[in-house]
Structure formats: C-alpha cells, structure tokens
Amino acid sequence: MTSDSPQDAAAQPGTLTQMRTSEDWWAIWCGTLLIVVAFLAVWCNRPDDFTQKIAEGEVVEVSSPLKPWLAKPNKWDNSPLDSFYKPATAVQGILGVFIVIAVLFTIAIQIRGLSGAKFLKAFPVVFLLATLAYVMAAQSVVKAYNLEYALWALMVGLIISNTVRTPEFLKPAVVTEFYIKTGLVLLGAEVLMTRLLALGAPGVMVAWVVTPVVLISTYIFGQKVLKMESRSLNMVISADMSVCGVSAAIATASACKAKKEELSLAIGMSLSFTVIMMIVLPAIIKAVGMDEILGGAWLGGTIDSTGAVAAAGAVLGDRAMEVAATVKMIQNILIGVTAFCVATYWTTVVERDPSADRPRLMEIWNRFPKFVIGFVLASIIFSILHGTLAGGPELVDATIKGSTKTLRGWFFCLAFVSIGLDTNFRELLPQMRGGKPLILYVCGQSLNLCLTLLMAWLAFHVVFRDLVEQAAP
Amino acid sequence: MGVIAIVWCVMLPWVARRPAMEEHLNWLDDRGIDPSAMYYTELEMMDPILQRLERQRRFGDRVAVTGPATPKTTAPPFAPSN
Numbered sequence: 001m002t003s004d005s006p007q008d009a010a011a012q013p014g015t016l017t018q019m020r021t022s023e024d025w026w027a028i029w030c031g032t033l034l035i036v037v038a039f040l041a042v043w044c045n046r047p048d049d050f051t052q053k054i055a056e057g058e059v060v061e062v063s064s065p066l067k068p069w070l071a072k073p074n075k076w077d078n079s080p081l082d083s084f085y086k087p088a089t090a091v092q093g094i095l096g097v098f099i100v101i102a103v104l105f106t107i108a109i110q111i112r113g114l115s116g117a118k119f120l121k122a123f124p125v126v127f128l129l130a131t132l133a134y135v136m137a138a139q140s141v142v143k144a145y146n147l148e149y150a151l152w153a154l155m156v157g158l159i160i161s162n163t164v165r166t167p168e169f170l171k172p173a174v175v176t177e178f179y180i181k182t183g184l185v186l187l188g189a190e191v192l193m194t195r196l197l198a199l200g201a202p203g204v205m206v207a208w209v210v211t212p213v214v215l216i217s218t219y220i221f222g223q224k225v226l227k228m229e230s231r232s233l234n235m236v237i238s239a240d241m242s243v244c245g246v247s248a249a250i251a252t253a254s255a256c257k258a259k260k261e262e263l264s265l266a267i268g269m270s271l272s273f274t275v276i277m278m279i280v281l282p283a284i285i286k287a288v289g290m291d292e293i294l295g296g297a298w299l300g301g302t303i304d305s306t307g308a309v310a311a312a313g314a315v316l317g318d319r320a321m322e323v324a325a326t327v328k329m330i331q332n333i334l335i336g337v338t339a340f341c342v343a344t345y346w347t348t349v350v351e352r353d354p355s356a357d358r359p360r361l362m363e364i365w366n367r368f369p370k371f372v373i374g375f376v377l378a379s380i381i382f383s384i385l386h387g388t389l390a391g392g393p394e395l396v397d398a399t400i401k402g403s404t405k406t407l408r409g410w411f412f413c414l415a416f417v418s419i420g421l422d423t424n425f426r427e428l429l430p431q432m433r434g435g436k437p438l439i440l441y442v443c444g445q446s447l448n449l450c451l452t453l454l455m456a457w458l459a460f461h462v463v464f465r466d467l468v469e470q471a472a473p
Numbered sequence: 474m475g476v477i478a479i480v481w482c483v484m485l486p487w488v489a490r491r492p493a494m495e496e497h498l499n500w501l502d503d504r505g506i507d508p509s510a511m512y513y514t515e516l517e518m519m520d521p522i523l524q525r526l527e528r529q530r531r532f533g534d535r536v537a538v539t540g541p542a543t544p545k546t547t548a549p550p551f552a553p554s555n
Binding site: 050057075077078079080127135136137139140141142143144145146147148149150155161187190194195243244246247280304306307308309310314321325326328329332393400401405409412 | 474477481482485486488489492494497498500501504505506507508509510511512514515516518519522525526527530531532
C-alpha cells in the first residue's frame, strides 16, 4: 500500500511482464477466475424453464451449488463452538475456503516467481488467525455493536507482532496487498450501478451530491487548514467518513497507496465513531420529533457503517430503516466511482513529477493501480448482467450470496490479520501526532451531518415534497 | 490470550443472556439486521427492498421504495416508474 516514487514508476518493466509478475495483475486474474467460476456454477444450476418463468413474472429461486462449500464462522451466543456447527455445514465451508485460497494463491505466487511452497507452509497459520478473528466478531453482542471482523483481525495480528513477534516462517503468507486487491476485485461484482437510482431523485440529492462534496471539502480542509503530513491518510479518512466506512477505506487506501498503519487508524476511528453515532443520532432524531423519512435519510448519509445504519434506522421505525439502508446502499455503490477517481487523481496529480511539464501517458499508466481496472470492470460487467440479462438479478444475487461475498470477506479478514502481523504499535503513534486525524474526522463528520440534514430536508420536504407525501400519506 | 478467552467465553455470553440484551438481539434478528455488516449485500433486511425495486424495474408496477420491510408492500414510489 506504500507509494512508489515517480522514478520507481519510470523504471517499471513493460505491461506484459507486469501482467505475468505484478501483484495488481494477479489480483485481477485470481478475482476474475473466482467470479467466472462462481457465475458459471449459478448459470449451470438455473432451472430449465428459467427464462420463461421470469418472463411470466414468476418468482424463481436460483442458488449456487458452491454455497455449502464456502462459508465463514456463524453468529453465536454462548459457545464459540456453535459458530462451526450451527449449521453443520460451516466447518465444511470454512475448509472449502481454505483450500480454494491456498491452492489459488500458491499457484499465483509460484508463477510470479516467488516461493509458492513457503506461502503454503505459512498460510494455514494465517488462515487460523483469520478464523479466530471471525469467531470473535461473530459473538452476538459484539455484532450488535458494529465491532466488525476487521477490528478483531487487526487486534489478533497486533497482539502477536507486538508480544512474541511474527515468526519469520509466517511472513511469506503475510501478503496484505494481494489479499486486499483480490478482495476488491470480488467486491466489484457487488457494486451494481443499476441500483444507484434506488431512491429516485431524492436519493440522488442526498447521496450523490453530499458524498462527493463532503469528501472533497474534508480532503481540502486536511491539506490546506490542518496541513496533514500524509495526503493518503487524509484521503482515507475523508473517504471512510463520507462514503461508507471500512469498505470505502479499504478501496481508497489501495487506490491511493496508503500505508497499512494509515488504513488501520482510519478504520479504528470510523468504527469508534460509528458505535457512538448509531446510539446518539436516533436519540436526537426522536428527541426533536423529526419525521421518520427525513431521519432515515440523515442516518443513511452520515453513519459510516452499513449495518449500523440499518440498526439505527430500525430504532425510528420500518420506513426510516428502509430509507436509511437504501441511502447507504447508494453510497456503497459509489465506492467504485470513488476508488477510480482517487486512483486517477493520485497518478496524475499527487505522484506527478514536479520537474516535468506534463505527465506522459505511459508514466500515468505505469503508476495507475491496475487492480482498480479489475474492480471497475467487475462492477460494469455485473451491472450489465444485472440490468440486461433475463433473470439477471436472480443470477447475479445468487452468484454474490453463494460465493463471491464469502470469499471477499475472507480476503479482507486475511488482509487485516496480515496488517496486524506486520505492524508495530510504535508505527501507529506518529500517525496520531497533534491529534490531526481526529480533528479531521470530527470536522468532516460535522460538515457531513449539517450538509446531509440540509440536503435531506430540501429533497424530502421541499423539492420533492409532493412525491414524498404521495408515497407516505 | 487468557484475557480474550475469559471475555469471549465467559463475559460476552453472560451479557448476551441478560434479559435486556437478549431482547435487543432478538429485535435485531427479527428485522434481519446485522449491525456489523460491512456492505449492503451482507444485510438480510435489504432482500425485500431489492426484490421490490426489481419488480418495479421489471414490470413498472407501483411499488414503494419505502414502507414496511415486506416484499408484498405496495404504494407509490419515490423512484421514477417505467
């Protein structure tokens, strides 16, 4: 995730060599292979008269035959063992994920010219740590307070690296960026542009207008007023606060080549503030007597984490929950555009050689994080399949729910364990110097709260008032 | 590691069994809400909303984007109808 200098970029090998050896391209190959297999499995498993039933308006259930073979630890209340045995297929699914990732990454690492055998020797331990993090995150009370697996995966890794130190033999499987980039290509399949208009014009006003305005304003504030030492930390915090928390932080951090400590810090702050906001905001909305739809839109546009938005919205009522979750879904989908724009800005402006008049196209191409192409292409292709194929939504949803979503989660979990294993607590402290990241987050979130409320009020109470009253008499 | 074992195997299960917390967890389960969901595809409660949106896109019927979280709900939409 660290930045290459322009000189490094200029000295990079040709595109064909990169396609065979670079991590970015291999993330695309691995992600694409998994997506294609997942989609073909669903396609071959569809009923014979599928198209006809869809045309007749029948509800058709399509499932992935891979689903029982790919799983993560389940939610548990009293015993951690329940996460493996309720339902009984969980162990089989976890083993399935282990085999898929172990085989795929061993082959990829070997072809890239590194030691596949060393990776294979270390990977079971890293996978076990990721499983432990997932089990910790799956406890029902932990889940109820939005303490996502990313936090526990980081903690597990950090405890090891800062106490007994990460053993040398584990390091070949600590491939943070490879896990993250492959996970992001898989996430691309879930970024369905066809759902961007889910709330119609009011949704566009709240999510499409406020999100980029807050992101750009916060970033400029960080650079010009706070004079943040790290542009990438500024960008990651601005994106996770204005877009949708952890998933946006992961995508943006990779797009702007942020340091792993910067991603850890941004996620830590986002999760902490989310826990507070998911309790405080619904209480404020109830106290001032704000109506459900306006309150829901405000929650959806301001609370970082997707699950926390739904939980906070449900406190206000079913309508608020739906509006909140739908606004957040639109923001989720904006991740694709955000990651692409950030990657383009970084390669053309931030990393530009100041001594050169104009950056050469080849230089820009060399510096551009290629996995973003895989991420955006996966999003475009799945959006087209979703929007144009007969029964597209059923097929795409079955592909995502049956396999890619689970694998994506495991890749991110493995990435956060790797970040923890590779980080010293002392490396995190300089990032907090002067409390600037905290000030940036608080100021950006304050702007977000004000602007989202204003825009939601304009959209739902002024500009589209008739439409809303018709829908919610 | 001992602390982690005590917190996750003893303390958190004890908290989960407290009547108020048990009620809160059941309330979340009933609505299909996982507050730790990272992306909308991880939220069970989104399914009926997305199904309704899809019916609206496919058949242009007057179904709502907002309303109780059941797939059967019908009312005028916020989203432009086909």
